Amino acid sequence: MSEEKKGKAKKKKSKHTTISIPTPLYKKIKKRIEGTGFTSVSDYVTYVLREVLASLEEEEKEEVFSEEEEEKVKERLRALGYLD
Amino acid sequence: MITVIAIDALEYNLVEEFNMRNLKQEYYGKTDISEFSEPRTMVLWSSFMTGENKEEEILAKGDKEMWNTRIPHEETFFSHFENPFILDLPGYNYDLEQHERERRLLKEFFMEKDEEKKREIRKKYNENAFAHHRKIKERFLEALEGEYDFILGYFSVADVIGHLNFGNRMMMKMIYRDLDEIVSQVEGKKIVLSDHGMKAVGVFGDHSEYGFWSTNFKELGRPKITDFKSIILSETK
Numbered sequence: 001m002s003e004e005k006k007g008k009a010k011k012k013k014s015k016h017t018t019i020s021i022p023t024p025l026y027k028k029i030k031k032r033i034e035g036t037g038f039t040s041v042s043d044y045v046t047y048v049l050r051e052v053l054a055s056l057e058e059e060e061k062e063e064v065f066s067e068e069e070e071e072k073v074k075e076r077l078r079a080l081g082y083l084d
Numbered sequence: 085m086i087t088v089i090a091i092d093a094l095e096y097n098l099v100e101e102f103n104m105r106n107l108k109q110e111y112y113g114k115t116d117i118s119e120f121s122e123p124r125t126m127v128l129w130s131s132f133m134t135g136e137n138k139e140e141e142i143l144a145k146g147d148k149e150m151w152n153t154r155i156p157h158e159e160t161f162f163s164h165f166e167n168p169f170i171l172d173l174p175g176y177n178y179d180l181e182q183h184e185r186e187r188r189l190l191k192e193f194f195m196e197k198d199e200e201k202k203r204e205i206r207k208k209y210n211e212n213a214f215a216h217h218r219k220i221k222e223r224f225l226e227a228l229e230g231e232y233d234f235i236l237g238y239f240s241v242a243d244v245i246g247h248l249n250f251g252n253r254m255m256m257k258m259i260y261r262d263l264d265e266i267v268s269q270v271e272g273k274k275i276v277l278s279d280h281g282m283k284a285v286g287v288f289g290d291h292s293e294y295g296f297w298s299t300n301f302k303e304l305g306r307p308k309i310t311d312f313k314s315i316i317l318s319e320t321k
Contacts, residue, residue: 056254063251065202069286074194076290077247080124081147083191 021045086273086320087228088236088312090132090173091263092125093243093289094278096296102260106267107276112298115277116306123280123291125243126150128309130175132279133160135313142175151183161313165320168234169227172220178238182216186244193248206248217241221266228270234320239263246282250289273301273319277312 029041038044077083096114099107117123120131120139130138130153142150153175160176162168172178189209196202217239224237242259249255267276276299281292297304297312304315 052254056252059252059254063287065199066286069288070194073247073285073288073290076285077190077194079122080291081126081150082187082247083194084147 085233085235086275086316087234087270088316089263089267089270089274089276090129090236090238091242091276091278091296092174092238092240093246093280093282093291094260094263094276094296095242095246095281095283095292096294097281098256098260099296102257104260104264106264107260107296107298109267109274109276109298109300111300111303112276112296113304113306114281115295115297116308117280117293117295119308123293123295124150125279126153126174128279128295129173129238130155132277132309132312133162133173133176135161135310137310151187152180161317162234162236164317165234167232169230169232169236171224171227171235171237172240173236173238178240179216182212185212190247209248210245213241213244216244217262221262224266225269234316237266239266242278243282246289248288250282250284251287273299275299275312275316277309279309 026041029044033039033041033044038047074083094107099112117128119137120127124139124142127139127142130142133155138155142153145153151174154177155175157163157176162170162176170176174183186209189205189212193202193205193209196205220237220239224235224239227235227237242256242263245255245259267274276297278296280295282289283292284290295309297307301319302315304311307315
């Protein structure tokens, strides 16, 4: 392999990293993706993680601290002894 | 041998909604805590471990001193065991510094007016709670390998995180999933018990007026939190 190709391969590799998941979960996913468009467990895990992150970000974006609710919960936390 | 997984603020309706099978076990339901004027953590766990309603005694200490309650071992049903392992239980041996840190950050959050700064404080508050949870989880799982005749592990994460994030379903589901997995690793007779549940106030969480129980050995109906002393002792005879 030429140096240029090696460099490209190295660059391509660095776009991904390795994470560990429990083996039983890996096997469960492998079975689940049979007959679906997913060609590997990695693809499926990446898809699921992107979905989870998008949902979390969406929830956080929509979240507002309403003054009324804050007052209500503050009062309750005082009654429960969490706040003085 | 019996193991109690004591989970602060584990909410019946969320366990149902998320269908957490290990948290539910074979038998599950709500506890009756109507004899207490408010669902206060320190009062409820103190009443659980002694089998007596401790509300008057605990409230007499005042809001600040209440959190420093340490019920002597011989006044608890744990003294009926030869070698019990009790992990981080309020009113017995929980980490006071950790709890003070949580209350300090909670206060900071509510005092701050700037939205961005509030989010920063909440992030710190959440990180602190999750770090504590990881430590407790590790110690609890280690204890399962030990030679104990009774194990109780107390998990505060659903309560602490819930107070500032209960409206974040995704985050709550991740917490419940983790707790569910912890329960799945316990062998033998086990009880999952909460002091009270939690209800949403917008993005925040307030204590609900009932607790959660489940067992893998007995139907309990709608027990009081003070009933668990005799339930546990009769099962371990």
